[in-house]
Amino acid sequence: MIKLKSYLKPFILMILITIGLVFIQAQMDLSLPGYLSDIVNSGIQSGGIEENIPKILAKEDMDKVLLFSNEKEKDIILRDYIYIGSKKDLVEKYIGEYSILSKNTNVYIIGEISESEDQILYNSISKKFNMVVGIKEKIDSGENISFGKITFPKGTDIFNIFKQMPDDKRILITKNIFSQMDKIDENIFSQMNLKAIKSYYDYLGVDTKKIQTSYILKIGSIMILITVIGALSSILVGFFASKVAAGVAKNLRRDLFSKILSFTNNEFDKFSTASLITRSTNDITQVQTILVMMIRMMFYAPLMGIGGVIKALNKSTSMSWIIALAVIVLLGFILVTFSIVMPRFKKIQKTLDKINLITREHLSGMMVIRAFNNQNFEEDRFDKTNRELTNLNLFVNRVMALLFPIMMFIMNGAMVLIIWVGAHNIANSAMQVGDMIAFMQYAMQIIMAFLMLSMLFIMVPRASVSATRIAEVIETKVSIKNPENPKKFPKTNGANIVFENVYFKYDGAKEYMLKDISFIAKKGETTAIIGSTGSGKTTLVNLITRFYDTSKGKITIKDRLITEVSQSDLRELIGYIPQKSMLFSGTVKSNLIYGNNNASEELINNSIRIAQATDFISEDELGIKKEISQGAQNISGGQKQRLSIARALVKDAEIYIFDDSFSALDYKTDASLRSDLREIVENKTVLIIAQRISTIKNADQIIVLDDGEIVGKGRHIELMKECLTYREIANSQLSKEEL
Structure with missing residues (x-):
């Protein structure tokens, strides 16, 4: 995967956005259980009470809290709580929030305090408040109240007893009680504190059901909002992730x-x-x-x-x-x-x-x-x-x-x-x-x-x-590359192909496939190559198109080494008809103009005529608009080969290579095609690889290959006299009269 990391670079910004969205999604998912815990703990068990300090205290209960507080704590408590009493301006200010003021104004209400002050106040009042509420609940329920080894019978006014105690004794008892509270887990004590506040609000007549409903609706709304944000983040993460992956895959393909x-x-x-x-x-x-x-x-x-x-x-x-x-x-x-x-x-x-x-x-x-x-x-x-x-x-x-x-x-x-x-x-x-x-x-x-x-x-x-x-x-290194500074072919009319002491062997092979090949294929002439199967005919023309590069020797076209020009410039000169005809799905016309999109109708029709394809194309009412199926399964082998020849001719190239391209044609069509080909030979270089002597008999130059070597070179008549290999091939195919 690391090898393909460069394909992620165009999508870095999108990936960073996705990572940000993933972070948001994770935070949303992680926060939901906490809010659910709050609903259970605070919303259900504590009646929706959020604050850890009572917001309102009756004066008589404030006096009881102060009873168990030292001077410093008293100052903090009285600093943060406001006594309402008969102050009409304070009643009007707080009555909207505390409806109890319409019935009882003899109360203390907490003022606006900072978070740091809130913690100080909590430390000063929480234990005293819990102690006061606990004693009151036991008094109301008629239970006996114990402080260490001292037990007070039910109905005893505990607060009055504490009030009459000496300060040192009262402080000692409260310290023992507070030390017991310190042993309780902080979370559990916080829960007890919330329950005490709810119980006290019920005692005062505060509408705790409204508080609980409001709390649950608030937390529930937050959870819904978090869920929506998380869902949107997840959708966007999926969208961007798919876009990045699809983009990388597109670039890879x-x-x-x-x-x-x-x-x-x-x-x-x-x-x-x-x-x-x-x-x-x-x-x-x-x-x-x-x-x-x-x-x-x-x-x-x-x-x-x-x-x-x-x-x-x-x-x-x-x-x-x-x-x-x-x-x-x-x-x-x-x-x-x-x-x-x-x-x-x-x-x-x-x-x-x-x-x-x-x-x-x-x-x-x-x-x-x-x-x-x-x-x-x-x-x-x-x-x-x-x-x-x-x-x-x-x-x-x-x-x-x-x-x-x-x-x-x-x-x-x-x-x-x-x-x-x-x-x-x-x-x-x-x-x-x-x-x-x-x-x-x-x-x-x-x-x-x-x-x-x-x-x-x-x-x-x-x-x-x-x-x-x-x-x-x-990462595969292509064995045949364009030169760093490619040269251009001179703009001359026609192209000679020159082989000079060319050797070639396939990768891994011990022996050369072609050995010491030297000849010139001149413009305006037809050069034919013949030889037995496996003699290297197709390999030789593959060197011209640079499908392979020579192992030794050199090939020049227009006085340029073919390794000195770009492959596209080289192949632009060549009209190639392969040994195995290959047509593409589309129409007859799309195949014919495959190498020359700007071909004129005259050039197309002339190429069709020379390739002897006029009859079977005109038979179809669609003509050159006739559909060619995948693999050209809807036409015969001979028709396919003629269209391949026509396609090369439409290219109007300077060099034509026919790699055994007449094998699927009958003798009559072969002869007609070769006859019409003479029209285009002027200033064109034509190479024909063939198995039939009749196909190459009239060539300007015939090269005979045997086991990768040239064993004969010349015209038909000369080779019949001087080349044994050629003579054997000719005698096996034609009668004496035909020769």
Whole structure:
């Protein structure tokens, strides 16, 4: 994957935006359990009371609170609380917020204070307030009240007794009570404090149901807003991730296709056609899929995992071992799964190559397969590879399928443990119900984060295999390159082709395929090349087009070494008719103008006439608009070859190479075509590779190849006298009268 990192550069801004959206999404998801905890703890259990300090206190209760406070604490409390009394201006100011003022103004109301002052006031009043409310509740319920070893019977006015006590004794008793409160967990004490405030508000006649409803609606609205923001972020993350992945895949396909187009036959020998198809399709799809997942999960999962751990520890550190245990078990299983399935991923891609190869051979060689009645053999061959691929995929998918039930087992097991341990903590007043619910949700988020990362790590190696295969093609050095400073062909009319002591051998071959080839193909003349099968005829013309480069020697056209000019300029001079005719899907016209989009109607019609294609084109009512199917299956081999010749002629090139292009033509059509070709020979260089003596008999120069060497050169009559190889070929094909 690292090899393809440069393809991410055009999308850096989009990736950064996506990371920002992922951060927002993670923050939204992490905040929801906290708000749910608040609804349970504060909204339901504490009646929606948010503040940790009572906002309103009756004067008689304020006096009781002050009774247990030292001088410093009294100053703080009286500084932050405002006594209403008979002050009409204060009644008018606060009555909208405290409807109780319409019935009772003999109260203290908290003023506007900062967060730091709020904490100081909380430290000064919270324990005293809880103590006062607790004593009042016990007095109202008729219970006995105990302070250490001292027990007061029910009905006793405890506050009056404390008032009459000496200050030192009262302070000693309250210190003992406060020390007991200090042992309570801070969260539990906070919950007790909220309950005490709710109880006191009920005692005063404050509408606590309204407070509770308002609180739940407020927190619920915040949760809905967070959910909407999280959902929008998730949608945008998916959109941008898909856009980045699709853009990278598009650029990869473009560069891969361009690279393949630049390949010479040497490079095609390294990669099979089936493998190149797989790399251009399936492998790029694998990379695209993993990119979407990486952009969405690679940042989201760590944020959720780390954030979840921090949030969970804030709720309870005593249950953190449950999360650690669940993660360790999950990772252990994933590592085992990873080690089992990884080797199969590489096999799957190679087997896909094999499937493509067999399918391609089957479709291309359909007629041969049927002619030899070998359909069953081909079916068995395909079925064997298909079964191998199926079994590999089944094995991998079955192993991967185990992840989900085991994941659910681990998650549910962790949930049961959290409920079990959490229930005991709640019973021991060490935890709140809402915190336990939030802890469960954080635990699930943490486990899911690790699962997402693990799934990512399992899929990345498979995509990495595909990325490596793509990079192999893109990074392949093309053996035939354009010169750094290419020269231009001189603008002369006609082009001589000169071979000087040319040698050539294929990569890895020990012996030369062509040896010491020297000849001149002159403009205005036809040069024919003949020889037995495997003598190097096609290889020789492939050197002219630079499908291969010479191993030794040099080839010049228009007095320029062909290695000194660009390949496009070289091939612009050549009209090439390959040994195997290849037409593209489209129309007859689109194929004819393939090398010359600006061809005139006159040139097209003249080329069709010379190629002897007029009859079968005019027979169709659509003419040159006739459709050509994929692989040109709707026309015969001879028609296909004539259209290939016409296409080269429409190019109006200076050099024409006919690579055994008359083999599919009958003798009459062959003769007519060669006769009409004389019209274009003037100032054109024509090379004809042929098997038939009759095709090349009238050529200006005939070169006879045998085992990669020139064994004869001259006209037909000269070669019949001087070249044994040529004479043997001629005698095998023609009668003495024809010769």
